[in-house]
Amino acid sequence: MSRRVVRQSKFRHIFGQPVKADQMYEDIRVSKITWDSSFCAVNPKFFAIIVESSGGGAFMVLPLAKTGRVDKNHPTVTGHTAPVLDIDWCPHNDNVIASASDDTTIMVWQIPDYTPVRSITEPIVTLEGHSKRVGIITWHPSARNILLSAGGDNAIIIWNVGTGEALINLDDIHSDLIYSVCWNYNGSLITTTCKDKKVRVIEPRKREIVAKNFDDPIALQEMDTSNGVLLPFYDPDSNIVYLCGKGDSSIRYFEITAEAPFVHYLSTYSSKEPQRGMGFMPKRGLDVSKCEIARFYKLHERKCEPIIMIVPRKSDLFQDDLYPDTPGPEPALEAEEWFSGQDADPLLVSLREGYVPIKNRELKVTKKNILDNKPPSGPRRSYSSCDTGFSRVTLEDLLDEIKSLRTTVESQEKRISNLENQLHELSNGTD
Structure with a gap:
């Protein structure tokens, strides 16, 4: 008689827990545009969400602590002439956020620590270079002021936000619509998925494809989900990947290991209502006293519901094994250093005493007049x-x-x- 051996893992008992009703964000006019982005972005200071807007595109920024019902006259960030399709907080400045729009532009905004009395309408810089709508933006993980954008023109542009210049234009690599783009850990490579059913690993500074043949996957996981896109979130500190399906009501999570079979299913968090989008908090924004290892911001039609992922522990002491040093807010490189060919891993910070967000730092743009x-x-x-x-x-x-x-x-x-x-x-x- 054989015995089934259970794989040992400190993450085997992770469970998801929604917050109480008074800690949700209520009465938000979540955008109804049909686009495949997550519609929201979060950092240790703010929660931002793309909202319905007349006469152009807008998104709303709320301090994390401002939960409950949102005033219908709450100021928005508005400046685009068409719907906002994607937003992303700068990893090196919690008061700076970028937005991409159907109007072919990217705008970068400085958000004050206080709630302004009127809408923010003037971006720090407007980046113009795409010929069609811009649906994807993502900041470089370790170099200051570097922003990547991908548009409906099948082009990827990498910008130096500090000067407002487009320094790399990858307009001849993809023959069809780009579905997603992400940086690797130190920002030396990017990976893209495309409508032509190909995955490409690209060295952007050399403008060349490093790898494209993925015929033999190391693991294949069948997902029982709706027709909506999957929003993947990966935590390199714990080697856990979370899969959230738009239109689905579940979050599935897997642990990645270096040994076969490489991908190990952990569990599924399920709720009654489907998600329209999902935000993922950076590790430095979590509550280490509760053994919280991930936090999601689940969008409903009229509200946002934070969901915390917890590893149950009896001790109240800091759990070193759950919280290795994690990427902090200081960049490891200047933009010019990265463009010249240098690479560096993100600078890490300890979460032992918890993380205190730094004060507002102004992003300065030096453009040629x-x-x-x-x-x-x-x-x-x-x-x-x-x-x-x-x-x-x-x-x-x-x-x-x-x-x-x-x-x-x-x-x-x-x-x-x-x-x-x-x-x-x-x-x-x-x-």
């Missing part, structure tokens, strides 16, 4: 035929006036920001 470019010397087109009265002196006067007006606007924006900060401090003092 096109107004500083002098008109070319030599023969110039004459405007006398249409009697506009334009002259070299008049043009330069106009440019000087534009510069002066721009300086005035910037100073007024700073004054408004200072007044909002004072209002925030006064309101905190009266609470």
Whole structure:
């Protein structure tokens, strides 16, 4: 008589637990566009969600602690002229988020620590380079200010957000629509899936495919799910992959090991209502005192429900084996270093004392000012035929006036920001 040997794993008893009703985010107008993104993004400070919007595209940002019913007049982040399709928080600045839109642009935004009294309409920088809608954006895991985007033009562009420039354009690698893109752990390679049913591993700086033949999978898992796309989330600290199906009501999780059969099914978290999207909290945003090893933000039609994944432990002490040092908020490389060919793993932080989010850091963009470019010397087109009265002196006067007006606007924006900060401090003092 044979005995079945149970594989030993510290994650064998993981269970999912929804939060209490008063810790959910209620009455949110979740976007109804049919797109395959997760529709939301989360970090240790904020929860962001793409919402229904008239006259363009918008998303909403809420402080994590602002649970309960959301005011219908809560400010949004709005600036796109068409629906927002994807959003992603910068891993090296918890106050910076990027948004991609059907209007072919990417916008990068600075979110204040306080709740603004009106909608945020001015991005730090607008990135223009795609000829069709932009449906995927993802930040580099270890280099500062590097953002990747993929569009309906079958192109991938890698940007230096600090200068607003597109430095790498991979427009001849994919012959069909790109479904997904992700970086590897140190950001030296990217992996893509495509409508042509091929998976590609690409070295973006060399603009070449490193691997494309995946005929023999190391493991094959049949998923009993709906027709919706699967949203995979991988935690390299625990080697656990979580699979969430859009339109499904389950989260399945598997442990990945170096020995055959490599992929081990752990369990399934199931609920009654299907998910429209899913956010995944970075490890440094978890509550280590509760042995929480993952947290999801499940979107319903009108609300968001956080779900925490817990490894049951009896001890109240810090569990070293559950929480190895994890990627922190400081970049390991500058953008120029990565573009020149350098690679570096993310800089790690300890979670032993819990993680305290750092204060708001401003993202500075240094763009070349096109107004500083002098008109070319030599023969110039004459405007006398249409009697506009334009002259070299008049043009330069106009440019000087534009510069002066721009300086005035910037100073007024700073004054408004200072007044909002004072209002925030006064309101905190009266609470």
